[in-house]
Amino acid sequence: MPSIAQMTYQPPNGRATPVETMTFRQLRDRNDGGTQRADFHVIGLVDAGHGAATVDFASFPLEPGSAVWIPPGAVHRWDDIAAVWGTLVLFVPTAPVTDVTRRIVADPDLVGAWRLPEAERMFVDAARAHLVLETAAAGPGCAGEVPSILLSALLGRLRPPHGEAAAANRVFRVFRESVETHFREHHDTLFYARTLGYAPRTLSRAALRATGRTAKGCIVDRIVLEAKRLLAHDRLTAASCAAVLGFPDPSTFSVFFRNATGMRPGAWQTAALDPVG
Structure with a gap:
């Protein structure tokens, strides 16, 4: 059976929809234990049992009343979902x-997992139940606006605790959006400053307030994250x-990666692919 990363929004009855729901039991039937990287969001809401998931190389516990959010492009693995x-x-x-x-x-700083506030659980459960009911329906109109409306209601109730710093800092927000678009081609703060119309110092001050990292540090972090994704999931060479x-060449990349992580790309890849050994 396909892994979750291979799933598409084309259910068996042929109706195309931008929203789908499934159970952890169904996930267990599809999960092959390897890393996955999808082009859609995945939110897991845990009702019972304990387990773990890894999202972009950070491990998160799965426990009753918790939620895990995996954004598009994130490398993730379901480590322990048997129960x-x-x-x-x-x-x-x-x-x-x-x-x-x-x-x-759209927030690039999505938190991997959090516990749902007890006061919100009733509303989250109600919104989720309605969404599950609608996505399971086979009648006409299910591929229209209703699932998306119910999804928005659920997201509004989930209130994930991410992005507070970015949301209150417009300069940082537009900077991060620009980095997300251009980090593969542009590694220097000056490019983003010129593109956005700010002084480099202004970008760094905004980044420091939001993350504790300079603008250059944020750019480096995004490049390193993508490098790790490519090394661990796509298994690309340096x-x-x-x-x-x-x-410009593999040597420059290798020095950059080693300076940022303390390891050469090949050594990091070997450790990531064989964490026990």
Whole structure:
């Protein structure tokens, strides 16, 4: 059976929809234990049991009342879900229908997991139940706006605790959006300053307030994250990573990666692919 990363929004009855739901039991049937990287969002809501998931090389516990959010492009692995019960919501980035929820899903600083506030659980459960019911329906109109509306209601109730610093800092927000678009070709702060019309110092001050990292540090972090994704999931060589990420040659990339992580790309890849050995 296909892994979750191979799933598409084309259910057996042929109706195309930007939102789907499934259970952790269904996920267990599809999960091959390897890393996955999808082009859609995955939110897991845990009702019972304990387990773990790894999202972009950070491990997160799965426990009753917790949620895990995997954004598009993130390398993730379901480490231990044999005893986990709950619901997964899969949706494309354009599925939410409100401005607030669109900003939530567009946030590049999504937190991997968090516990749902007890006061919100009743509302989250109600929104989820309605969404599951609608996505399971086979009648006409299910591929229209209703699932997206219900998804937005659920996202509004989930209130993931990410992006507070970015949301209150417009300069940092537009900087991060620009980095997300151009980090493969442009590694220097000056490019983003010129593109956005700010002084480099202004970008760094905004980045420091939001993250504790300079603008250059944020750029480096994004490049390193993508390099790790390519090394661990796509299993690219250092030479291929250098080409994809805009470095002039493999040697320059290797020095950059080692300075940022303390390891050469090949050594990091070996450790990531064989964490026990």
